[in-house]
Amino acid sequence: MSALTxxxxxxxxxxxxxxxxxxxxxxxTPLLGYALAGSVAGIYPDQEAxxxxxxxxxxxxxxxxxxxxxxxxxxxxxxxxxxYVTLALIVALLSTFAVTRHTRQNEETGRAELLGANVVxxxxxxxxxxxxxxxxxxxxxxxxxxxxxxxxxxLAGSVAAAAAIGGVGVAFTAIAAVTAQLSVTSRGANALAAAxxxxxxxxRAAGDVLGDQSADGxxxxxxxxxxxxxxxxxxxxxxxxxERWWVLALPVALLxxxxxxxxxxxxxRDQGAGLIAPRRGPAIGAPRxxxxxxxxxxxxxxxxxxxxxxxxxxxxxxxxAGDEFNDMIDxxxxxxxxxxxxxxxxxxxxxxxxxxxxFFALTIGAYVVQALLRVRVDxxxxxxxxxxxxxxxxxxxxxxxxxxxxxxxxxxLLxxxxTTGLGYGIVTGDPLGQAVELGxxxxxxxxxxxxxxxxxxxxxxxxxxxxxxLSWTALLVFLLLGQxxxxxxxxxxxxxxxxxxxxxxxxxxxPAALPLLVLAAVAAxxxxxxxxxxxxxxxPS
Amino acid sequence: MPVISIGNLVxxxxxxxxxxxxxxxxxQGEVHGFLGPNGSGKSxxxxxxxxxxxxxxxxxxxxxxxxxxxxxxxxxxLAYVPGDVSLWPNLTGGxxxxxxxxxxxxxxxRRRDELLHRFDLDPTRRCxxxxxxxxxKVAIVAAFSSPVELYVLDExxxxxxxxxxxxxxxxxxxxxxxxxxxxxxxxxLAEVEALCDRVSIIREGRTVESGTLxxxxxxxxxxxxxxxxxxxxxxxxxxxxxxxHEVDGRTHLExxxxxxxxxxxxxxxxxxxALTSTPPTLEQLFLRHYGDxxxxxxxxxxxxxxxxxxxxxxxxxxxxxxxxSDADAQVDAPQGGAR
Numbered sequence: 001m002s003a004l005t006x007x008x009x010x011x012x013x014x015x016x017x018x019x020x021x022x023x024x025x026x027x028x029t030p031l032l033g034y035a036l037a038g039s040v041a042g043i044y045p046d047q048e049a050x051x052x053x054x055x056x057x058x059x060x061x062x063x064x065x066x067x068x069x070x071x072x073x074x075x076x077x078x079x080x081x082x083x084y085v086t087l088a089l090i091v092a093l094l095s096t097f098a099v100t101r102h103t104r105q106n107e108e109t110g111r112a113e114l115l116g117a118n119v120v121x122x123x124x125x126x127x128x129x130x131x132x133x134x135x136x137x138x139x140x141x142x143x144x145x146x147x148x149x150x151x152x153x154x155l156a157g158s159v160a161a162a163a164a165i166g167g168v169g170v171a172f173t174a175i176a177a178v179t180a181q182l183s184v185t186s187r188g189a190n191a192l193a194a195a196x197x198x199x200x201x202x203x204r205a206a207g208d209v210l211g212d213q214s215a216d217g218x219x220x221x222x223x224x225x226x227x228x229x230x231x232x233x234x235x236x237x238x239x240x241x242x243e244r245w246w247v248l249a250l251p252v253a254l255l256x257x258x259x260x261x262x263x264x265x266x267x268x269r270d271q272g273a274g275l276i277a278p279r280r281g282p283a284i285g286a287p288r289x290x291x292x293x294x295x296x297x298x299x300x301x302x303x304x305x306x307x308x309x310x311x312x313x314x315x316x317x318x319x320x321a322g323d324e325f326n327d328m329i330d331x332x333x334x335x336x337x338x339x340x341x342x343x344x345x346x347x348x349x350x351x352x353x354x355x356x357x358x359f360f361a362l363t364i365g366a367y368v369v370q371a372l373l374r375v376r377v378d379x380x381x382x383x384x385x386x387x388x389x390x391x392x393x394x395x396x397x398x399x400x401x402x403x404x405x406x407x408x409x410x411x412x413l414l415x416x417x418x419t420t421g422l423g424y425g426i427v428t429g430d431p432l433g434q435a436v437e438l439g440x441x442x443x444x445x446x447x448x449x450x451x452x453x454x455x456x457x458x459x460x461x462x463x464x465x466x467x468x469x470l471s472w473t474a475l476l477v478f479l480l481l482g483q484x485x486x487x488x489x490x491x492x493x494x495x496x497x498x499x500x501x502x503x504x505x506x507x508x509x510x511p512a513a514l515p516l517l518v519l520a521a522v523a524a525x526x527x528x529x530x531x532x533x534x535x536x537x538x539x540p541s
Numbered sequence: 542m543p544v545i546s547i548g549n550l551v552x553x554x555x556x557x558x559x560x561x562x563x564x565x566x567x568x569q570g571e572v573h574g575f576l577g578p579n580g581s582g583k584s585x586x587x588x589x590x591x592x593x594x595x596x597x598x599x600x601x602x603x604x605x606x607x608x609x610x611x612x613x614x615x616x617x618x619l620a621y622v623p624g625d626v627s628l629w630p631n632l633t634g635g636x637x638x639x640x641x642x643x644x645x646x647x648x649x650x651r652r653r654d655e656l657l658h659r660f661d662l663d664p665t666r667r668c669x670x671x672x673x674x675x676x677x678k679v680a681i682v683a684a685f686s687s688p689v690e691l692y693v694l695d696e697x698x699x700x701x702x703x704x705x706x707x708x709x710x711x712x713x714x715x716x717x718x719x720x721x722x723x724x725x726x727x728x729x730l731a732e733v734e735a736l737c738d739r740v741s742i743i744r745e746g747r748t749v750e751s752g753t754l755x756x757x758x759x760x761x762x763x764x765x766x767x768x769x770x771x772x773x774x775x776x777x778x779x780x781x782x783x784x785x786h787e788v789d790g791r792t793h794l795e796x797x798x799x800x801x802x803x804x805x806x807x808x809x810x811x812x813x814x815a816l817t818s819t820p821p822t823l824e825q826l827f828l829r830h831y832g833d834x835x836x837x838x839x840x841x842x843x844x845x846x847x848x849x850x851x852x853x854x855x856x857x858x859x860x861x862x863x864x865x866s867d868a869d870a871q872v873d874a875p876q877g878g879a880r
Contacts, residue, residue, distance in 0.1 A: 108669075185669055187630075281632075283664040285639030289632075295640060299629070382627035386680070389591045389621040390644035393613045538594045 006120035010128035014102050022136050025094050030143035036083040037151040050078050054218035062321035065205040068235045069220030076157040076240030091169035096193040099176035102129035105186035107272045133173050141166025157240035164234035167251035171230035174258025181265035184274035204232035296404035304408050307367050315416040318356045319423020325352050354508035360416040361445035362479050365452045369471050371405035372456040376467040379540050394535050409449045417442025441506040447519035451499035454526025461533030464541050544569050544722040550599035559585045561746035574733040574740035575726040578831045582746040583726045587695050617646040620684035624695035626676040628668035634679045635664030641683040653686040659708050674700035685712045692723045730823045742830045749830050761821035762795040770812030
């Protein structure tokens with residue numbers, strides 16, 4: 001029996017288990033690319049607009065950090081600058097989670113043991129997972145190239161850009177193959193790989209910020225840190241600007257090295273074991289842990305910290321970008337119109353800041369959904385049953401979770417607002433005043449988040465089995481209505497479905513109490529429905 | 542007053558009728574075995590008793606209260622070990638025990654430490670790294686650390702080794718001594734036999750049998766092997782005698798306990814040289830109730846017993862232990878059926 005025996009069968013198992021996820025991934029990435037390319041083409045229709053965009057992007061450190069280096073004024077180059085980082089991060093994380101799911105998670109749950117007792121080679125499970133995931137990345141890249149050509153971009157550039165995205169996926173597939181060998185838990189393996197994604201982002205951002213602007217002002221030549229980041233490699237392909245095809249060999253080389261290393265590690269460890277020993281913890285529960293509130297805090301604090309760091313960095317950067325924003329607006333009236341539509345109001349910089357706060361509030365909605373869905377995860381796991389068999393009422397249990405998610409949302413809103421204010425204040429000379437003003441403005445978004453919490457709670461109470469799907473769908477609908485509704489000129493009735501529509505876009509407009517009170521009342525009603533339904537249904541169900 | 546009193550309990554999940562008129566009565570201070578094949582509704586019943594599931598119809602009372610309406614108040618007075626223990630993955634075992642205990646209304650710290658020691662459980666490990674057996678120990682320690690009136694245990698020992706099983710049995714006896722009531726769902730028949738005062742057997746959502754083990758034995762046939770001076774005749778005509786066949790001059794048969802007397806009266810006329818009577822093992826008892834077709838399972842019982850080495854094989858189900866000395870088959874050879 002060779003070490004690869006059974007790989008084909010296991011690959012079919014991976015395909016069967018993930019047939020829906022893979023379909024969404026393989027079709028979703030090209031569709032998203034197509035939609036983004038179309039909207040960018042609409043905003044920067046002519047050479048003049050793109051010249052303005054390229055020059056501002058090349059000189060803006062914030063744009064370099066978040067969008068990567070710009071490579072000229074070709075429409076394709078602008079599309080890449082606007083979409084590359086988003087798409088690359090998506091495929092990086094999708095690939096990472098998929099690898100862990102089909103390797104370490106199987107070991108953690110014991111499924112791998114069940115399989116391994118059959119005629120299955122040592123490397124077969126890992127190889128099967130990698131085959132499917134690399135194939136998915138390849139197929140998604142092919143379709144993305146087709147989509148970009150379909151959006152009217154030149155063939156060579158489209159293929160290079162799509163291959164660059166696919167290359168990122170392949171690179172992180174290799175990295176996840178290694179992290180899956182290191183950590184004993186799938187959570188740990190995912191955390192390690194996701195940390196690598198984060199580090200790659202930071203290295204790429206640093207390399208692009210430290211890079212040089214070309215003589216004509218429309219290009220950025222990245223510094224060396226971009227070259228040690230798999231996320232940076234995609235930019236170095238220079239799609240639509242004299243493609244450098246050889247750069248695509250880097251992710252392939254990383255894949256080969258990663259697979260070799262993963263095989264070597266798998267050879268040296270026991271099934272289910274890792275190279276990083278799990279940490280021990282306290283033998284006695286600290287008094288502050290021993291209540292529903294204490295437990296909720298314990299379960300949330302890691303997630304909350306991650307969100308806080310991310311939002312603080314993002315808020316501060318967006319605040320600093322506020323100053324550069326004025327230049328960008330001067331260079332591009334179409335972009336100004338788009339920003340205006342999202343934020344509403346006359347004063348452009350305030351519209352920008354309001355749009356940013358609105359965007360943060362939407363993002364924090366994802367935190368609220370994630371935090372509250374813990375109750376459902378606990379229910380599915382069986383932990384909720386153990387907890388409710390103690391002297392804790394259902395109302396108290398669910399209420400505690402809602403309260404914890406709400407407090408987390410308040411903290412994150414405040415943090416996002418204050419850091420945005422600090423960033424903008426530092427460049428305009430009034431850090432404290434701006435921090436207070438934008439912190440307050442951000443908090444006004446809370447009622448919309450309360451409605452999100454209410455929606456999740458109501459779904460959890462009424463349709464527990466559908467909690468995860470329906471809650472995320474609801475947030476996605478709010479997101480699409482908020483970000484694209486005005487641009488797509490949807491009817492007001494449709495826009496009104498989203499609670500975010502009703503939040504006054506402070507500081508672009510004056511605050512108003514009535515819509516906030518109405519939102520709070522709707523949230524209270526939804527919460528009441530959710531709690532009442534939860535009290536009257538079976539657990540688990 | 543019974544601690545648990547369930548009458549005509551019905552619970553449906555969609556088209557599936559999980560409980561179909563179930564009855565269960567557990568008296569104060571007893572250890573009550575709750576038995577039935579997989580999927581027969583044991584866990585559903587227990588979840589209704591804990592107020593986790595809502596009953597469709599029927600009566601259910603726990604400690605004199607309604608388990609659905611008075612759930613929180615009741616939960617201060619009972620402790621629960623679920624069949625499939627899942628815990629908060631990032632908490633340590635010690636933290637999980639203290640949390641569950643505190644949420645229940647407090648635990649006895651001295652007892653907790655003693656139990657940790659006896660069950661040989663490392664409380665500093667994260668719950669996600671525990672094996673099934675260790676997760677079960679966490680739940681057992683958390684439950685027995687709380688001095689409560691009722692312990693509801695759903696297959697609590699399915700992942701424990703024999704040593705830990707013994708510790709578990711000690712704990713059940715200890716809380717019983719202290720006056721607590723225990724509802725014990727289990728597939729470990731030796732455990733049931735060693736611990737339970739009474740048992741209820743359920744099948745397809747209904748109670749099919751309830752009583753002491755002795756009472757239940759009355760319902761199952763005793764296997765008799767007899768060697769006589771002259772060939773035995775006339776057995777087929779006797780009431781309650783089944784499956785008569787002869788091998789090597791020995792007669793094998795089965796008899797319903799109520800008709801043992803008539804059988805002995807008949808046998809004695811042929812000059813009995815040796816007689817072995819084997820009371821039904823617990824295993825036979827359950828096979829009879831668990832099988833798809835109860836009648837077929839009853840006649841099939843000797844085969845099952847033979848497969849497990851009938852008389853001496855009773856040790857497998859622990860029949861000669863504790864409870865079987867008061868078994869009805871008093872004609873049983875003193876050496877417990879050994880030839």
